[in-house]
Amino acid sequence: MSIAKVLRVTRFQKSGSRQWMQRAQATICAALLLVLTGCSSAVTKLETWEGSPAAAVNSSTLEAPGVIHVSEVNGRSMKNYLMDDMALDYALLPGENQVVFTYKTIWAKSGVVDNGESKVHIIESAPQVVSFEAAPNETYHFEFDKPDSRRQAEEMMPGFSAAVVGVNGQALAQSSAWSPSDSVVAARTPVSDGASGLADDGEAATGNGESALNRLKAIWNTASDEEKKTFLRWAFE
Structure with a gap:
């Protein structure tokens, strides 16, 4: 060859x-x-309730863009994902809903960055809370002012607020600053009018249809470490 x-x-x-x-x-x-x-x-669509409530078939949807990070709905903690800028939809049961969230934007740093230093500026609002009445099978979204620069974003944060808007463009509610005590009243899962006086686990239910134990669990998740220590000292005295 x-x-x-x-x-x-x-x-x-x-x-x-x-x-x-x-x-x-x-x-x-x-x-x-x-x-x-x-x-x-x-x-991309997360249920905000536990179990299988009958009202779930008529759930509404709350659309959250990547800059809005929902931490809890009606006292129930929501999942965190690796990608902070992921847009998510939240399925809500019809009725009163309370949503806790923060607004966070990321801006690239200009110039040379030292070794080990973050290459971005993270601008984040204080926790916000908004409560609104969700109608069956409706879709809602957040509306808020969008900054054009990092400096503008920093200036907006002290007074940041977002509105929940319906499909007709009408704002249903405006968010305000949130603290853990704000979730005490809304730490619940909405239930249908036909709910019985007993919770699913057979425990006595409160007036809104949930057990006292579930209510305490929801409040416990929102308490700070110091508040938990104080409560335990009181409980075992």
Whole structure:
């Protein structure tokens, strides 16, 4: 076999190998895209209740953009995800709902950044709370002023507020500063008018249809470490 023929065979084999690698890479990328798309659709709408209440079939939707981070709904803590800028939809039961959230934006730093120093500025509001009446099968979203620069964002934070708006463009409620004690009244899951005097676990229910134990659990999750210590000292005295 001549040297020229050997070189042609070698080039053909290398070309075939490159094509195979390109096809394999394309297949892997497509598979990863499908997986990521499936994961994204699986977590973009979160239920805000426990169990299987009958009213869930008529739940409404609260759309939260990536800059709005909902921490709890009706006293129930919401999940945190690795991607802070993920837009999420929250399924709400019809009736009064209380939503606690923060507004957070990220701005790139200009100039040289020292080794180990963050490359971004994070501008975050104080926790906000908004309460509104959700109608069955309706969709709501947040509206707020959007800063054009980091400096403007910093200036907005002390008085930041967001409105919950319906599909007709009308604001239902405006948020205000939140503290853990604000969740005591709303630490509940809305229930239908036909709720009985007993909770699902057989314990005595409060006037709004939930057990005292579940209410205490919800309040406990919002308490600070010092408040928990004070309560435990009181409980065991």
